[in-house]
Amino acid sequence: MSTQILETVTEEQIQDLVTRQKAYFNTNATLSAEFRIEQLKKMKSLLLKHEDNMHQAIFNDFSKSKYENQLVEFYPLIDEIDVAIKNVKKWMKHKNVKTNLLNFPGKSYIVPEPLGVSLVIGAWNLPYNLSLTPLVGSMAAGNTTILKPSELPVETSAIMAKIINENFDPNYMRVVEGGIPETTALLNQRFDKIFFTGSPTVGKIVNRAAAENLTNVTLELGGKNPSIFTKKSDLKMSVKRMIWARFVNSGQFCITADYALVHKDIKDEFLKLAVKEIEKNNFSVENNNFVQIINERNFDRVVNLIDKDKVYYGGTYDREERIINPTILTNVTLEDAVMQEEIFGPVLPVIEFETLDEAFEIIKHFEKPLAAYLFSNSNSEKERFLNEIPFGNGAINDCVMQISNPNIPFGGVGNSGLGRYHGKYSFECFSNFKGVLDKPTSLETNLKYYGYSEKTMKVMKALS
Numbered sequence: 001m002s003t004q005i006l007e008t009v010t011e012e013q014i015q016d017l018v019t020r021q022k023a024y025f026n027t028n029a030t031l032s033a034e035f036r037i038e039q040l041k042k043m044k045s046l047l048l049k050h051e052d053n054m055h056q057a058i059f060n061d062f063s064k065s066k067y068e069n070q071l072v073e074f075y076p077l078i079d080e081i082d083v084a085i086k087n088v089k090k091w092m093k094h095k096n097v098k099t100n101l102l103n104f105p106g107k108s109y110i111v112p113e114p115l116g117v118s119l120v121i122g123a124w125n126l127p128y129n130l131s132l133t134p135l136v137g138s139m140a141a142g143n144t145t146i147l148k149p150s151e152l153p154v155e156t157s158a159i160m161a162k163i164i165n166e167n168f169d170p171n172y173m174r175v176v177e178g179g180i181p182e183t184t185a186l187l188n189q190r191f192d193k194i195f196f197t198g199s200p201t202v203g204k205i206v207n208r209a210a211a212e213n214l215t216n217v218t219l220e221l222g223g224k225n226p227s228i229f230t231k232k233s234d235l236k237m238s239v240k241r242m243i244w245a246r247f248v249n250s251g252q253f254c255i256t257a258d259y260a261l262v263h264k265d266i267k268d269e270f271l272k273l274a275v276k277e278i279e280k281n282n283f284s285v286e287n288n289n290f291v292q293i294i295n296e297r298n299f300d301r302v303v304n305l306i307d308k309d310k311v312y313y314g315g316t317y318d319r320e321e322r323i324i325n326p327t328i329l330t331n332v333t334l335e336d337a338v339m340q341e342e343i344f345g346p347v348l349p350v351i352e353f354e355t356l357d358e359a360f361e362i363i364k365h366f367e368k369p370l371a372a373y374l375f376s377n378s379n380s381e382k383e384r385f386l387n388e389i390p391f392g393n394g395a396i397n398d399c400v401m402q403i404s405n406p407n408i409p410f411g412g413v414g415n416s417g418l419g420r421y422h423g424k425y426s427f428e429c430f431s432n433f434k435g436v437l438d439k440p441t442s443l444e445t446n447l448k449y450y451g452y453s454e455k456t457m458k459v460m461k462a463l464s
């Protein structure tokens with residue numbers, strides 16, 4: 001990992017930056033569709049221009065290959081920009097809604113407006129995507145933005161700061177690099193919107209800071225995401241899809257399947273297929289499909305979750321290289337260390353179940369997950385999964401791919417998050433929707449004015 005030093009910034013500089021962004025926002029410069037589209041186009045062309053350097057930076061940080069970066073981060077990000085450029089005019093339009101008779105003659109509509117000055121705080125595991133996708137939403141909605149990427153992948157943080165800070169007006173958009181002190185200084189300011197991606201623990205700190213100013217907040221957090229494999233699943237295809245999703249980015253993926261619940265009658269076959277898939281994928285840095293654990297703290301944390309007595313496959317690692325080989329644990333119980341926290345690494349615990357009720361009970365033992373997956377071709381099992389299991393986003397017969405469709409809102413529920421984004425939901429996430437009744441002055445029913453009677457009340461009730 002790089003030892004590059006982050007550009008430091010003082011609390012006074014942060015305060016000054018927020019004040020200047022507020023003043024700039026109040027000039028109305030960011031309001032027009034033309035301005036928003038121009039800035040989005042500029043962002044897209046800068047990212048494309050620096051694409052190779054961005055791939056190199058993330059490779060230097062944790063050996064993430066160009067191809068994985070393109071697949072999981074870069075292309076989805078460019079897609080988000082394209083969707084915003086194409087649709088922002090439509091999203092900005094006033095939306096007419098019905099007017100009731102009580103307000104006749106009149107019209108009613110909803111007017112989207114930017115919230116003002118946004119703060120976006122990113123996580124490290126998909127550092128470009130999780131920092132810049134919300135930023136795109138903030139831009140499309142017409143806000144000014146301060147972006148604070150995660151400090152852990154130092155070079156990706158630095159390159160985002162370079163691209164943005166050298167090319168955009170700081171009064172409109174600025175990257176502030178740093179860790180806890182800088183984030184704390186930012187959270188001491190009054191923003192109009194805070195968008196945070198990270199752990200539930202830090203999410204609570206952010207939410208408390210937002211509450212101080214009643215700031216609109218979105219929290220994209222994590223949790224233990226279940227994947228269920230029933231006897232009605234197409235097991236071969238299901239395992240193939242899930243194993244790729246489970247180990248991509250070395251399992252450092254908020255919506256990966258944290259653990260597998262497998263029907264006892266298909267467990268042996270599941271395990272055999274899982275090993276076959278892992279071996280077929282041949283995860284290695286040389287094959288461009290295996291990334292390092294982000295730092296030693298996380299490496300030690302994940303290794304400590306591996307109970308040697310329960311290793312079915314893998315269980316090997318290299319601390320110097322910060323590599324943990326794909327690992328499957330069996331005979332896992334809810335009391336095991338690996339089931340006490342989100343794994344966020346390449347370790348898959350497998351738990352067997354006998355009835356779907358039993359599987360659902362296990363899922364409900366945990367906080368509401370960010371994502372959940374069912375592998376089954378039974379309509380009744382799908383129905384039960386959709387109706388009975390709370391989760392933020394998910395898939396049936398696939399894993400993580402829901403994130404690649406910008407028409408699907410992305411977000412958590414309860415302990416896994418608050419609010420949603422992607423595509424038009426990003427625009428909505430960074431907007432306020434003003435509800436407006438617009439009346440002509442030519443006609444008045446007079447029913448509401450003093451001089452109430454039973455009769456006028458009856459008419460009012462009938463009209464409302």
Ligand code: NAD
Binds near residue numbers: 199202220
């Ligand atoms: P984190 O909570 O440690 O850090 C996230 C951000 O908060 C970073 O920018 C960091 O600098 C800042 N931060 C850390 N400690 C802070 C403190 N005490 N006060 C103020 N700011 C602080 O999370 P992480 O390790 O970067 O990411 C891992 C977690 O994020 C996992 O729980 C994962 O599930 C979750 N995550 C969620 C999503 C999602 O989209 N829902 C995506 C990626 C990761």
